[in-house]
Amino acid sequence: MSELVLQIKNLSKSFGKNKVLDGINLEVPEGSVLGLMGENGAGKSTMMKCLFGIYAKDEGQFLLCGKQVSFKNPKEALESGVAMVHQELNQCLDRSVADNLFLGRYPKKFGVIDEAKMLKDSIKLFDSLNMNVNPRTIMRTMSVSQRQMVEIAKAVSYDAKIIVLDEPTSSLTENEVQKLFSIVRELKKKGVSFVYISHKMDEIFQVCDQIAVLRDGKMIMQKQSSETEMGELITAMVGRSLDKRFPDVDNKPGDYCLEINNLSTKYAPILENISFKVRKGEIFGLYGLVGAGRSELLESLFGVRTISTGTISYAGKKLRFSNSRDAMEHGFALVTEERKLNGMFGKDTIKFNTVITNLDSYKTAGILSERKMAEAAEREIKQMHTKCVSSEELITSLSGGNQQKVIIGKWMERSPEVFLLDEPTRGIDVGAKYEIYQLIIRMAKEGKTIIVVSSEMPEILGITNRIAVMSNHRLAGIVDTATTDQEALLKLSAKYL
Numbered sequence: 001m002s003e004l005v006l007q008i009k010n011l012s013k014s015f016g017k018n019k020v021l022d023g024i025n026l027e028v029p030e031g032s033v034l035g036l037m038g039e040n041g042a043g044k045s046t047m048m049k050c051l052f053g054i055y056a057k058d059e060g061q062f063l064l065c066g067k068q069v070s071f072k073n074p075k076e077a078l079e080s081g082v083a084m085v086h087q088e089l090n091q092c093l094d095r096s097v098a099d100n101l102f103l104g105r106y107p108k109k110f111g112v113i114d115e116a117k118m119l120k121d122s123i124k125l126f127d128s129l130n131m132n133v134n135p136r137t138i139m140r141t142m143s144v145s146q147r148q149m150v151e152i153a154k155a156v157s158y159d160a161k162i163i164v165l166d167e168p169t170s171s172l173t174e175n176e177v178q179k180l181f182s183i184v185r186e187l188k189k190k191g192v193s194f195v196y197i198s199h200k201m202d203e204i205f206q207v208c209d210q211i212a213v214l215r216d217g218k219m220i221m222q223k224q225s226s227e228t229e230m231g232e233l234i235t236a237m238v239g240r241s242l243d244k245r246f247p248d249v250d251n252k253p254g255d256y257c258l259e260i261n262n263l264s265t266k267y268a269p270i271l272e273n274i275s276f277k278v279r280k281g282e283i284f285g286l287y288g289l290v291g292a293g294r295s296e297l298l299e300s301l302f303g304v305r306t307i308s309t310g311t312i313s314y315a316g317k318k319l320r321f322s323n324s325r326d327a328m329e330h331g332f333a334l335v336t337e338e339r340k341l342n343g344m345f346g347k348d349t350i351k352f353n354t355v356i357t358n359l360d361s362y363k364t365a366g367i368l369s370e371r372k373m374a375e376a377a378e379r380e381i382k383q384m385h386t387k388c389v390s391s392e393e394l395i396t397s398l399s400g401g402n403q404q405k406v407i408i409g410k411w412m413e414r415s416p417e418v419f420l421l422d423e424p425t426r427g428i429d430v431g432a433k434y435e436i437y438q439l440i441i442r443m444a445k446e447g448k449t450i451i452v453v454s455s456e457m458p459e460i461l462g463i464t465n466r467i468a469v470m471s472n473h474r475l476a477g478i479v480d481t482a483t484t485d486q487e488a489l490l491k492l493s494a495k496y497l
C-alpha cells in the first residue's frame with residue numbers, strides 16, 4: 001500500500017442550519033486519482049473548499065502526508081502543495097494568460113514585476129504540458145475551453161502534491177479532454193494525486209483509480225474503480241436504482257411551424273446557408289463537435305447574432321429579431337451554456353433570478369406583487385426539484401447544478417413557444433438529468449417547439465425526435481433519431497472538416 005497523501009477524518013460543515021457535510025472520511029493514496037461523484041448539492045465542492053481554506057470546517061481533520069493541516073486561505077493551501085481548479089472559473093478576463101498564471105505570486109526583480117521571467121516561465125510550463133498557448137493572449141479572446149486549460153496548467157505550476165479538479169471537462173473539447181487525461185497520467189507517475197469531481201461516468205472510469213460517492217453530505221462508498229460499475233454508482237448517488245437513463249420519448253410532433261431558410265450570418269464564425277424545418281411539439285436535436293456552430297445557430301435564431309442573408313419564419317410569419325428582447329416577446333427562449341456570463345445574476349436571490357425575465361406577469365394593477373413573485377419562485381423550485389433552503393437564498397450559494405435548474409425555471413415561467421436549449425444538462429447529476437428530460441418531453445407534448453444542443457451522444461439520441469448535425473458551421477445532414485446511431489452522427493459531424 002502506497003503512502004496516503006490526503007486523509008480526511010470525520011469532516012463536518014454546516015451553512016446555518018443546513019448540514020452540508022456530515023462525518024466524512026476519505027483517503028487518497030500517493031500517485032492516484034480519486035473520482036468524487038454525487039448528485040447536485042451532495043457536498044462535493046464544499047468538501048474540497050474546506051480543504052482548500054475557502055470555507056472553515058466545523059469539525060474534523062485534514063492530514064497531508066500524515067501531518068495535520070488546517071489552511072486559513074487558498075494561498076496557504078497552494079504553498080503547502082494543494083491546488084484546486086474550480087467548477088466556476090474565476091479569471092481576470094482583461095489580463096493576459098501569463099498575468100493570470102502568476103496572479104498573487106508575480107516574480108519580482110528590483111521591486112518590479114519581472115515580466116520577462118513571467119513570460120519565460122509561462123512558455124516553459126505550456127511546453128512541459130505539450131500545450132499550445134501564447135502567454136501574451138488576453139483571456140477574454142480565448143474560448144471557454146482554452147481558459148479552462150490555462151486554469152489546469154496553473155494548478156500544475158504550483159508543484160502540488162494533490163490537485164483537485166472540480167468538473168474540469170465541462171466545457172472541454174474531446175481532444176482537450178484526452179490531453180487533460182494524458183497530463184493527469186504523466187503527473188501521476190511523478191507521484192501527484194488527484195481528486196477528480198465529475199458527473200461523467202465514462203470519464204470517471206477512464207481516469208480514476210478509485211471512486212467515492214457522496215450523498216446528502218455523507219460518504220456512501222469508496223471503492224477501486226475496477227470493483228464497481230455504473231449501476232452501483234447510480235444507486236449509491238441517488239439512493240435508488242434508475243432502471244432507465246431516458247424517459248420514453250412519446251410526444252407527437254405536429255405540423256411544421258419553425259422554418260429556417262438559407263440562413264447565413266455576418267460575422268465570424270460565419271454560418272453558411274442553413275435550412276431546416278421543425279414541427280410544433282417536436283424535440284429537435286443539434287449535434288456537432290465543439291466549435292461546429294451550434295451555439296451560434298441558436299443565437300442567430302434568438303436575434304443576438306447578425307444575419308446576413310436568409311429567413312426565419314414561425315407559424316407562417318417571417319421574423320427578424322433585432323435583439324433578444326424582441327425574440328422573447330415573440331415567444332422564444334434561450335438557455336445558454338455559459339450561465340455565469342449570460343444567464344445568472346450572481347449577487348441576487350433565487351427569487352430574483354426566477355422572476356427577472358418575466359416581471360410584467362407578476363404585476364397587480366401595475367405594481368409588482370411580492371406574493372406573485374414568491375409563488376413563482378416556489379413553483380419553479382418545486383418543479384425543478386432545486387435543492388435549496390429558501391427562495392431568498394443567494395443563487396451563488398447553490399451548487400452548480402442547482403444554479404442551472406434555477407435558470408431553466410426562469411424560462412419556464414415565460415412559457416415560451418420555441419425553447420432553445422444549449423447543453424441544458426451540463427454539470428447536472430444523473431437524477432436531475434432525468435427530470436430535465438421529462439420536462440423537455442412534457443413541454444413538447446404541450447406543443448412547444450424545442451431545439452436542444454448537446455455534445456453527449458447518448459443524450460441526443462435518447463431524448464430527440466430528429467437530429468440535425470453541424471459540421472464546420474454548415475448543416476451536414478438531418479436524421480431521424482429512431483433510425484440512426486452514434487456512427488452516423490460522427491460521420492456527419494466530420495463531413496466538412
Ligand SMILES: Nc1ncnc2c1ncn2[C@@H]1O[C@H](COP(=O)(O)OP(=O)(O)OP(=O)(O)O)[C@@H](O)[C@H]1O
Pocket residue numbers: 015020038039040041042043044045046047087387388396397398399400401402427429
Ligand atoms: N456559500 C454557501 N452558503 C450557503 N450554502 C452553501 C454555500 N455553498 C454551498 N452551499 C450549500 O451546500 C450544499 C452542497 O453544495 P456543493 O456546492 O458542495 O454541492 P456539489 O456536490 O458540488 O454539487 P454540484 O454537482 O451541483 O456542483 C448545497 O445544498 C448548497 O446549497
Ligand SMILES: [Mg+2]
Pocket residue numbers: 044045046087166399400
Ligand atoms: Mg460542485
